[in-house]
Amino acid sequence: MKLYSVSDGPPSLACRLGLKALNLDYELINVDFGKGEHMTDEYEKLNPQKEIPVLVDDDLVIGESNAILQYICDKYDTAGKFYPKNPASRAIVNHRLCFNLAMYYRNISEYTLAPIFFDYERTPLGLKKMKIALDVFEKYLTQTNYSFAAGDSLTIADFPLITATLCLEAINFSLVPWPKIDKWYHNFKLKYPELWEIAAGGLKELSYFEKNPPDLSHMIHPIHPIRKIPK
Incomplete structure (x- = not known):
């Protein structure tokens, strides 16, 4: 299992909390937001939305943190401890x-x-x-x-x-x-x-x-305007 995650992203952190709570082994792959790694063609193959996180588990490749949390519980939380069956x-x-x-x-x-x-x-x-x-x-x-x-x-x-x-x-x-x-x-x-x-x-x-706001002026983003840091 792999989780493509950004280290300070709340949705990524939420998924990491879920994986930790379930005591699941997985490979944490850091996606460098500052370098725009989520905007690459390679990452787009994992997630056409170009959003983080993405979970890869066997043949399943899925984005959206809610879906990831629900999936790992449906598959691995058989007792319904963190995702009730009722x-x-x-x-x-x-x-x-x-x-x-x-x-x-x-x-x-x-x-x-x-x-x-x-x-x-x-x-x-x-x-x-x-x-x-x-x-x-x-x-x-x-x-x-x-x-x-x-x-x-x-x-x-x-x-x-x-x-x-x-x-x-x-x-x-x-x-x-x-x-x-x-x-x-x-x-x-x-x-x-x-x-x-x-x-x-x-x-x-x-x-x-x-x-200390990061300088992301080098990054192209299709939705959000990039703020320029004064020199």
């Missing part, structure tokens, strides 16, 4: 995965990460959208009173939500106004230090880039 419980996990992808990580990354790596600004509208996403997650945690994102035990739903939330810590954005999220986030750190160690590596890199 339809109702699984539905909540699936919902949180979709919520993260469609709203939570999307709004957080647009405000925190896009201005670090691309020609975007942190705007009042971006901040408002991010706070709305945080408000929604806070309500989910309040309504259910779960210890984790989708239940009273750790599931794959927690992994992408954790790695999205660490983007806030990378820019020193306080979670104090969202006490349920703050408690859940720090509870994960305390209860799963071996998993948090993986996430913390990405956090360290993002914190560095927040203070």
